[in-house]
Amino acid sequence: MSEAALTRDFRIPPPPPGVQLPEPLPEPARDEIRLEAVMAALSDPLRIGVVRKLLLEAVDFDHTCTWFELDRPKSSLTHHFRTLREAGLVRQRQYGPSRRNQVRIEDLQARFPGLLALIADWTPACE
């Protein structure tokens, strides 16, 4: 199945030169990311679906929480996105009033090679 997944290109295009990015919210450094915590964060179908959608469809840059069209109240989404950020899976930046999410592709490929391919190949249970 995943000959393609293993060699897939997950890189994000660099931001245009001269654009100043907001600082990321607090997150574990690359070397502090724990595989157990990553696994725990990904054990929730909603969360692994979010990471997968970011990987497969976030071609330009990053996205707000509402972009995912998740049918949950806002406070639940805050919880899940914080879980992903604290596990080291996504990086969140504050753009004015909204908060944008991106997968930490470089860090995750360096620390857990092959993990992102597994996430990209995931499909929901009820289909």
Add this chain to the structure above:
Amino acid sequence: MSEAALTRDFRIPPPPPGVQLPEPLPEPARDEIRLEAVMAALSDPLRIGVVRKLLLEAVDFDHTCTWFELDRPKSSLTHHFRTLREAGLVRQRQYGPSRRNQVRIEDLQARFPGLLALIADWTPACE
């Protein structure tokens, strides 16, 4: 780090010819193994350590629960090994009074390529 891990050989030697293996305990079929369940099972340090130890040190065949020298009561170990079996990570066979565990290497490599390499590279947090 894991140029070696990605190409590591996890195969178990086949049992000697003529040896009748006990039937495995109930477990999900290969196609029923869910990545979320696998992630949830591996999010516990004790359990991912068990799978890693089976991968790296179970050269001959499989092992009972007590072989792992885990300092926990028996009923706790039953819980963790059942969790691993129900998630599809290990296969358990009853050999007389004792129960032996082996990682489902073929199934996991086929379904989630690269996962076992991640587990083999894992190290406990307090070191």
Add this chain to the structure above:
DNA sequence: CCCCTGGTACGAATTCTCTCGTACTACTTG
């Protein structure tokens, strides 16, 4: 300035998981 948008923080209820004691079963060995 008011209000809308896109969030956060807190807290409560519920559910799930982990841990482990106790009692029990199955098999082997003497």
Add this chain to the structure above:
DNA sequence: CAAGTAGTACGAGAGAATTCGTACCAGGGG
């Protein structure tokens, strides 16, 4: 059969995760 070994099942207590309502806050546009 008795004793020892290896493990299960059940259930309870503690702790953690999930869900979500409510209240709140910050920035942008009229």
